[in-house]
Amino acid sequence: MLANDRATAVQADSQAPFYEAAGDEAAVFRAAARGGLPVLLKGPTGCGKTRFVQAMAHELGRELITVAGHEDMTSADLVGRFLLKGGETVWVDGPLTRAVRAGAICYLDEVVEARQDTVVVIHPLTDHRRELALDRLGTALPAAPGFQLVISYNPGYQSVLKNIKESTRQRFVAIELGFPPAEAETRIVAREAGIDAATAGALVGLGNAVRGLDGSPLREVASTRMLILAGVLVAHGLSLRGAVQAAVVQVLSDDPDVVRALGELADAVLPRP
Structure with missing residues (x-):
């Protein structure tokens, strides 16, 4: 709207x-x-x-x-x-x-x-x-x-x-323009990806965690677009953790250490299956 x-x-x-x-x-x-x-x-x-x-x-x-x-x-x-x-x-x-x-x-x-x-x-x-x-x-x-x-x-x-x-x-x-507040971003991700609010909220929580990293080596952070792409993967049968790995973690960096750290962050933030 x-x-x-x-x-x-x-x-x-x-x-x-x-x-x-x-x-x-x-x-x-x-x-x-x-x-x-x-x-x-x-x-x-x-x-x-x-x-x-x-x-x-x-x-x-x-x-x-x-x-x-x-x-x-x-x-x-x-x-x-x-x-x-x-x-x-x-x-x-x-x-x-x-x-x-x-x-x-x-x-x-x-x-x-x-x-x-x-x-x-x-x-x-x-x-x-x-x-x-x-x-x-x-x-x-x-x-x-x-x-x-x-x-x-x-x-x-x-x-x-x-x-x-x-x-x-x-x-x-x-x-x-910036990234929307968490509540609004959750609505956007849920609507655009076709997923439930709880899953969208988990993705937004991860996105904000990545954006809030201190001293981050990342050139870009997790965008709303990335979170929507991850949501689409979930909507089409991929696990939440697998979707985040493919649409967020691997996209943000090619550095093995950074990828590993982002994966650990995802494990800590995302709800357990």
Whole structure:
């Protein structure tokens, strides 16, 4: 569900992506959408950033075009390029250009992975100009009504050498997302994995135990997404301990000592069969 006044309506719509708000993130996004403001989502891997955007796009009735950032991404991958088709050279819009034309939400996931010269192309869309420069066509494309740019990144994972420049950050309204409180996360895991509340609660308890480790060597912690995957394995016949080993322990590290320590933590936290 989303927030307060919208919760019942969203739950009643079976086609709506499920998202349970932990704070005022939905209200902030709605206000930004009404004002045509770009949004920066920041939070750990697997905390629900993508699902949140999907839920908001559905609620707002906007098409959602998602692009996964990567280090080889060029501006042409976003904007478009000339391609040879049937012996003719034709222009083909990239996903960002399609969103600008259609008045859609364009979600650039983990945008910090892209090269800085690629990120710069979004700047004219994030200020009063609201236009996309199509240099190869010698024109600038004004954003259609309803267009909104949303980008995301994981500030805890990125290195000093890979971060969003201040000149880019200050163009966005920021929404920080984190892992839900235990009670809410239990409901989410139970619903998404199709398991009972007790099993979901055990998985969430383990997830919080991993997140709370002091001096942890892990680059990432147990995400809500991981816990849901473990729950799906349980729902399809795997033991709880086996599901945790496959979906959490072995995924978090390749170091034998760390894997062993995580396994021991799981044995201590999970209920005995």
